[in-house]
Amino acid sequence: MPDPQTPYTKDFATTARGVQGGYLWVAPKGTPVPTGCTPAMSAMAGFICIGYVVEDGITETLDASSDSLKDLNGDTIAMTNASTTETIAATLVSVSEGSLGVQYGSKNVSVAEDGSITVDHNWSNADEEYAAVLDLLLKDGMPLRKVVPAAKVTERGDVTFSGSELLGREVTLTYLSDENGSTCKDYYGVKASEVTD
Numbered sequence: 001m002p003d004p005q006t007p008y009t010k011d012f013a014t015t016a017r018g019v020q021g022g023y024l025w026v027a028p029k030g031t032p033v034p035t036g037c038t039p040a041m042s043a044m045a046g047f048i049c050i051g052y053v054v055e056d057g058i059t060e061t062l063d064a065s066s067d068s069l070k071d072l073n074g075d076t077i078a079m080t081n082a083s084t085t086e087t088i089a090a091t092l093v094s095v096s097e098g099s100l101g102v103q104y105g106s107k108n109v110s111v112a113e114d115g116s117i118t119v120d121h122n123w124s125n126a127d128e129e130y131a132a133v134l135d136l137l138l139k140d141g142m143p144l145r146k147v148v149p150a151a152k153v154t155e156r157g158d159v160t161f162s163g164s165e166l167l168g169r170e171v172t173l174t175y176l177s178d179e180n181g182s183t184c185k186d187y188y189g190v191k192a193s194e195v196t197d
Contacts, residue, residue, distance in 0.1 A: 012139055013139075014138040015138070015139070016057075016137070016138055016144065017137055018053070018136060018137070019135040019136065019137055022041060022049035023049075023053070023134060023135045023136065024050050024051075024058070024090065024132070024133075024134055024135075025041045025044070025047040025048065025049050025133045025134075025135070026048060026050055026098065026102060026130045026131065026132050026133075027046040027048070027131045028046065028129075028130065029131055029149070030131070031045075031046040031047065031131045032044075033133065033149050034133065034147060034187075035147075035185075035187075036145070036189075037143040037144075037145045037188075037189035041133055041135060044133075047131075047133065048097075048098040050092060050094065050096070050099045050101075050102050051092065051093070051094025051096050051098065051099045052092070052093045052094045053091060053093065054090075054091040054093055054166060054168060056091065057090070058088055058089070058090040058134065059088065059089045059090070060086065060087070060088045060146075061086070061087045061088075061089065062086050063083075063085045063086075063087075064084045064085075065081075065083050065084075066079045066080060066081050067079070086175040087172050087173060087174045088132075088134070088146075088148075088151075088172070088173050088175075089155070089170055089171070089172040089173075090171065091168045091169065091171075092168055092170075092171060093166040093168035095117070097109055097111050097117065100117065100119055102153060102171055103156065104119050104120075104121065104126060105122070105123070105125045105127070105128055106128060107122075107125040107126075107128075108120040108121065108122050108126060126153070127152075128152070128153070129151065129176065130150070130151050130152070130173070131147075131148065131149050131151070132147075132148040132151050133145060133146065133147050133148070138191075139191070140191040141191060142188065142189060142190070142191040143187075143188070143189035144186065144187070144189070145186070145187045145189070146184055146185075146186050147186075147187065148173070148183065148184045149178060150175070150176035150178065151176060152173065152174055153171050153173055154172050154173070154174040155170075155172035156169060156171055157169055157170030
């Protein structure tokens with residue numbers, strides 16, 4: 001096992017890919033969220049996998065703006081943090097209750113007994129808040145889990161109906177701050193190459 005004081009003794013560059021079997025999960029806001037890389041999300045009550053994302057991946061954006069405070073001469077003498085916004089954007093391409101629910105609002109998606117799905121484009125019903133979890137694998141099988149206790153869909157992209165590309169819609173989830181000002185927690189697990197029986 002790695003030294004618990006220095007679990008990662010070497011820096012490394014890495015790519016990130018989704019965990020096989022499900023990498024983007026959502027649940028209604030207020031659902032208890034994981035506090036580490038375990039357990040598997042399939043064991044977390046209330047969460048559903050929202051299926052495939054296009055190969056371009058998932059983009060997390062940090063938008064921080066600040067204001068300049070100037071003196072009588074017009075010189076900048078201080079800066080204030082006006083706002084900071086974090087988002088993730090991904091193009092969802094699964095035709096499923098979970099994926100369509102995020103795209104259109106879960107109240108607008110109904111599944112019949114025969115498995116057929118109806119989507120009502122009633123945008124007044126689409127103003128929901130979610131807990132979201134992103135499960136990734138880095139180099140040597142090191143897990144990275146991003147946990148967002150509260151987020152809201154703030155942008156919905158276009159859908160192109162074409163025989164040459166996947167049918168999907170890009171959605172942007174904006175992180176919401178908790179009572180402590182936190183929006184997201186990242187949990188880096190132990191690399192598979194460092195685990196011994």
